[in-house]
Amino acid sequence: MMPSANAVLRKPKEIPAEPEKRVRNRAATEQAILDAAKRLLAEEGFQNFGINAVARGAGCDKQLIYRYYGGLDGLVEAIGTNLGSWVQDRIPDDTGGMFLLTYGDLMERLALLFLDALRADPLMRRIVAWEVSENTEQVRRLSEARSKALAGWIDRMRGSLTPSKGIDAVAVNAMIFAAVQHLVLSAGVSGQCAGLALKTAKDWEKAATALKRIVRGVYG
Amino acid sequence: MMPSANAVLRKPKEIPAEPEKRVRNRAATEQAILDAAKRLLAEEGFQNFGINAVARGAGCDKQLIYRYYGGLDGLVEAIGTNLGSWVQDRIPDDTGGMFLLTYGDLMERLALLFLDALRADPLMRRIVAWEVSENTEQVRRLSEARSKALAGWIDRMRGSLTPSKGIDAVAVNAMIFAAVQHLVLSAGVSGQCAGLALKTAKDWEKAATALKRIVRGVYG
DNA sequence: CTTGCTATTCACCGGCTGGTGACAGGTTGG
């Protein structure tokens, strides 16, 4: 190597117009990167989600993302891990003072809680949209973390309640949760779903009523 | 301008190893471009969908896409127009020899038909995924074309059947179609949805049964 | 102060993207 030869190619140091100093603090930087990544994903979606964009958003060099998270994959995985606490943060464990006497009571409450939680969390919506759009390792892991947390929560709520015999609860519940997810995703993007407007609080009441009716229709 | 100066910069003409001639046929080329675009979107998804990729897929220069379709936007719009016939192609207009006596009969049949049609059409799935992932002008127009065609079909099937009073059919149907769409999308990407496996024919029978139960639960 | 470690930044690479202007060659009509 000829460092002197390289030195000629390097641009001379500019006069630093902004002598602002970033504090040297790895933990804080790691957090800033993670926050920037989550914010970016929530606000811009997965389309323009990349190393450069995250680094720009975090106000640091992308090299640090490679160093601290091992690249975008690691960062996404960190988001997934961080997401494990989503259910706990967003959805109450208790029954909110209600008595859940039947499986129908339970599922109605779960469906409505899930609807509201998803509606309130743009990051989660983007991740769900990502899940149905791509099938990379990244997304699979994210999806896994999400579904695991959700399943755990449902199990915890269920207690000893069981559906009526003869009903394939797994399949029916999959349909119900699928309905909620698509409804909220579609609303988040276009403000409506299959001809049903989903903008005002009143619109959402209609949706909630329909959801209740569906759940009750199946589980009584 | 100095053409001679430019000429020096141009690479000299290579010996043409492949004297294959593309037929000079605008209509055929336009069709090839449209086909390539649909194929690409169906197979690769909207993520890597771009001018260069389509041109590569169609085996022609991207300039022709600008010339004939006015860019990607125009091409997408052409796909949308082309899509208007989706319903007619994929879903029968008649009742398949069944007697649809009640609104419940109708919705059960519609839901199942829609499920199968979506399952059989990867392009449509990609478009639906696109719809919930982005909110650009492109996608909006595509989405509009799709929903318009679908609404027309439903209306045609409905005839004079009406739901029971006191039921918000628009909201309930939106939930049902949302459920079908998310279920099929999720299955297409990961082979399952909310813990319900969706790979074998038997899996899909379960899903269909659950769907029927939900529809019947609401509409009787 | 010097040495060494760590956090942070910088400069650069190859590759791909969307977009454009110029050119080549066949076809048609005067």
Place this chain on the structure above:
DNA sequence: CCAACCTGTCACCAGCCGGTGAATAGCAAG
């Protein structure tokens, strides 16, 4: 014959992307 037109191709541009090697700046111990 030439001129005008149409189809198709090419070379090139600026800009962004992910990725990497090396320089730099601050802190701490010797």
